[in-house]
Amino acid sequence: MLYDLVIIGGGPAGVSAGIYAARQKLNILLIAKTSGGQMARKAVDIENYPGFEKISGLDLIQKFEKHLRKNKIDIERDKVKDVKKTSSGFVVATGAGQRFETKAVLIASGADPRPLEVPGEKEFIGKGVSYCTACDGPLFSDKVVAVAGGGNAGFEAAIVLAQYAKKISILEFNSEIKADQENIELVKKSGKISIITNAALKEIKGRNFVDAIIYEDRKSKKIITLPVEGVFVEIGSIPATKFVKDLVEFNKRDEIVVDPKTNMTKTPGLFAAGDVTDIKHKQIVVAAGQGCQAALSIYEYLRHQS
Numbered sequence: 048m049l050y051d052l053v054i055i056g057g058g059p060a061g062v063s064a065g066i067y068a069a070r071q072k073l074n075i076l077l078i079a080k081t082s083g084g085q086m087a088r089k090a091v092d093i094e095n096y097p098g099f100e101k102i103s104g105l106d107l108i109q110k111f112e113k114h115l116r117k118n119k120i121d122i123e124r125d126k127v128k129d130v131k132k133t134s135s136g137f138v139v140a141t142g143a144g145q146r147f148e149t150k151a152v153l154i155a156s157g158a159d160p161r162p163l164e165v166p167g168e169k170e171f172i173g174k175g176v177s178y179c180t181a182c183d184g185p186l187f188s189d190k191v192v193a194v195a196g197g198g199n200a201g202f203e204a205a206i207v208l209a210q211y212a213k214k215i216s217i218l219e220f221n222s223e224i225k226a227d228q229e230n231i232e233l234v235k236k237s238g239k240i241s242i243i244t245n246a247a248l249k250e251i252k253g254r255n256f257v258d259a260i261i262y263e264d265r266k267s268k269k270i271i272t273l274p275v276e277g278v279f280v281e282i283g284s285i286p287a288t289k290f291v292k293d294l295v296e297f298n299k300r301d302e303i304v305v306d307p308k309t310n311m312t313k314t315p316g317l318f319a320a321g322d323v324t325d326i327k328h329k330q331i332v333v334a335a336g337q338g339c340q341a342a343l344s345i346y347e348y349l350r351h352q353s
């Protein structure tokens with residue numbers, strides 16, 4: 048079967064594109080490796096999506112998905128491994144070994160959490176190392192944990208963890224924290240959270256599960272062992288683009304460069320939208336808007352092809 052459009056990603060950009068493309072009667076497949084993307088990982092409420100004064104990321108993306116499923120669209124839970132150009136369009140290959148032929152592709156694969164890349168990190172994923180406070184926070188009830196990263200994401204993670212954990216340390220590499228005042232106030236109020244600046248995390252240690260982290264105090268150069276039972280990594284994100292290397296142009300941050308009016312990449316028929324692109328502002332409403340713009344541009348592109 049030849050699809051008109053394969054959408055890679057089930058976050059706000061992919062879902063919004065799916066809704067718009069379905070209304071143009073395109074024959075669509077949406078492939079997403081997880082449900083919800085970054086919104087499902089978001090620990091605290093979203094307060095800036097129009098129409099919802101306050102809503103959890105998970106609830107909002109579930110509403111997106113429910114709306115998407117009202118339309119005629121095929122959905123696959125799988126990881127895209129490769130996108131290849133062919134004479135009739137593209138072939139999209141997945142981790143489960145499926146191959147889908149399509150006239151156009153929209154990459155809406157967003158961003159993955161940036162890893163620390165220290166010894167012990169990979170080994171202890173699921174055994175004390177987590178990238179998702181919203182998913183794993185409750186597992187750390189009455190435990191001592193660390194959050195790597197002193198920006199808003201790290202502070203928000205610590206605020207949520209304070210509902211469960213006994214004690215939380217936020218480790219920030221720089222000498223100053225970068226979180227908003229509101230988050231700083233909430234952290235101070237919790238009484239359970241301490242902030243360690245100038246901390247370069249060196250290693251995560253344990254036997255079967257994490258039992259400590261080792262960091263260097265960048266000022267005194269002392270190596271310090273901090274006993275913890277969990278480490279939440281909140282040091283930013285990296286665009287999820289491994290499957291599409293040579294068909295697109297990347298900027299310095301490894302984001303896909305798109306035409307701002309159409310969302311087309313350098314390869315005709317290959318489009319990208321949302322956080323995976325070089326758009327400046329990474330927000331839900333922006334990603335959803337980009338998904339809409341891309342879907343309408345894809346419809347025009349396909350009309351000119353036939």
Ligand SMILES: Cc1cc2nc3c(=O)[nH]c(=O)nc-3n(C[C@H](O)[C@H](O)[C@H](O)COP(=O)(O)OP(=O)(O)OC[C@H]3O[C@@H](n4cnc5c(N)ncnc54)[C@H](O)[C@@H]3O)c2cc1C
Nearest residue numbers: 056057058059060080081084085127156157321322330331
């Ligand atoms: C901690 C945190 C807090 C945030 N708070 C807010 C906020 O309050 N308000 C706001 O507007 N924005 C917020 N954001 C930003 C917002 O979440 C993003 O801008 C938005 O989710 C981007 O949407 P997207 O669809 O481009 O990508 P994503 O949400 O990242 O979705 C990407 C999708 O692609 C899928 N995918 C990735 N790779 C593959 C692959 N190889 N194969 C198949 N599928 C794949 C993923 O599974 C996912 O379904 C926050 C982000 C974080 C991390």
